[in-house]
Amino acid sequence: MDLAAVVNEVAEPRVALMGHYIGTPAAVIAMLNEPERYTHLMLHLPIPMGGERSGMSQHSEINDLIDGTVENLLRLGWQHHDEAARRALLTMIAPTADEHTLRDLSQTMHHYPSMNRLFGLVREMRDLDLRDQLRDVEIPTLISIPYEGEGTEAGYSSTSREWARIIRGARLVVAQDDTPVLVDGAPIITQIAEALEEFIGVEQSIETAGQATRTILFTDIEGSTSLVDRLGDTRARSITREIEQLTLSAIREHDGVQVKTMGDGVLAWFGAASAAVETAVQVQHGLANHERYSDVFVRIGISAGEPIAESDDLYGTTVNQAARIMSIARGGEILVSDLVRGLLQGRGFSFEDQGRHELRGFRESVQLFKVDWRAEASTPAATEGSET
Known part of the structure; x- marks a missing residue:
């Protein structure tokens, strides 16, 4: 069932829309196609796309090396059941996560229907460049990112901050948890939920x-x-x-x-x-x-x-x-x-x-x-x- 079908099943005439990582471009495009259907837009950790990726590093080969390493760890860990590869990648994703969160992350990634499909989707999203379309976003928008830690210059954070600058009136929230994936039990889930609840409440109270x-x-x-x-x-x-x-x-x-x-x-x-x-x-x-x-x-x-x-x-x-x-x-x-x-x-x-x-x-x-x-x-x- 696609997004439009899901929204059509909702009783409310207008709803809030959230996109997470590779889902952020789809959320933006859906909102721009039917702006009258959505009240708020929330984007968690927008994926670096198109020309944005060239700004993540002065050396594009570094990005390619990182992508290749992640892809290999995904294949080894979840297609070939290599526990060491899983642990290595999860530690890269969430270096301070506890065992419970790491297990949930592992299970979430294990249930992806197809790693090849996932890789293809990520590449497809990264080939897009929505920066011109972002200027057309007119509904209240909240962008959230995980805590980066001292000395971290993450490309994903750079993308999020650029999107927050481009979208008129967008707000940027930095969570206190460094787990980027929204999995059950991770502290970032509660923090993002609270930020979203407050965001929607604030937008309504501004009207008064x-x-x-x-x-x-x-x-x-x-x-x-x-x-x-x-x-x-x-x-x-x-x-x-x-x-x-x-x-x-x-x-x-x-x-x-x-x-x-x-x-x-x-x-x-x-x-x-x-x-x-x-x-x-x-x-x-x-x-x-x-x-x-x-x-x-x-x-x-x-x-x-x-x-x-x-x-x-x-x-x-x-x-x-x-x-x-x-x-x-x-x-x-x-x-x-x-x-x-x-x-x-x-x-x-x-x-x-x-x-x-x-x-x-x-x-x-x-x-x-x-x-x-x-x-x-x-x-x-x-x-x-x-x-x-």
Whole structure:
């Protein structure tokens, strides 16, 4: 039964669609053929295809050697029942997987109907190049990849990141498990399921963002471009991911809604100004309390108003103002608009007047205030009993 037949059997008029590795091109093509049938697109570990493969290594013969090694191990392990070959390949796929996960991987691969058919399918998918078609994807898209580990420069990860850049508004999630194959019992299954559930829930909740006054939070890693030069590519990428996860965790803890991540920053909205500022304070404390981030600084801008919700994004004056305020802030600072400061009067936060500033794209200057997040008054405990 093909994908279209399966979708036609579903009672819901529109469904979410997921593709895994060699199934990612089929998922993209199916969605583009019938975009009205799908609400969300999730792609786990997109397979390197066409011209993308040439960018995986400076030497194409290395790719050919790797492919040949994998193919030989597959044949030996699952067609000729060579346990050593199975173990060697599984260790390549998931170097830190436990015995239970390795057994499941082995069983999953053992039940492939035909290794020759599998090899042919992989080669066929790799000959495709969908980068032009990816620009036509308009539904909310989530791309997930397994954890690569320190010092790893996987071609598969490069493909995933390129797809995330090409697809408008796509979000990239890095799991904390390095098992790329989605097998029962592997921790990555739970992590990807949670990411998908949150993703679909967030997309639905964004639709309500423009219905009332909201507080918008923008974060940015100061000097992210020069971060690679200072720290090296591996450490810079690792730290960027860690800061993103720290920020998203703080947003969730304060009932915020993540709108999108931008590699070196995050956009989110909150129903209460206090929740937005408490999130910002938690992020700054989280960074300041770890020596690992001693030379990395995040700047945060916060504004309030009525944003415009469209598809999977927020637009309008309020969002633009938060972005401009963030651009004025220095690393380690939280700047808020006068409206946000007014909403928090008597809530126990400490502010420093920064005067009026000209914001690009705005006719009138805006009064800005810096949150003194290091002050005792800016901690949640200090707000008790201080509300008016």
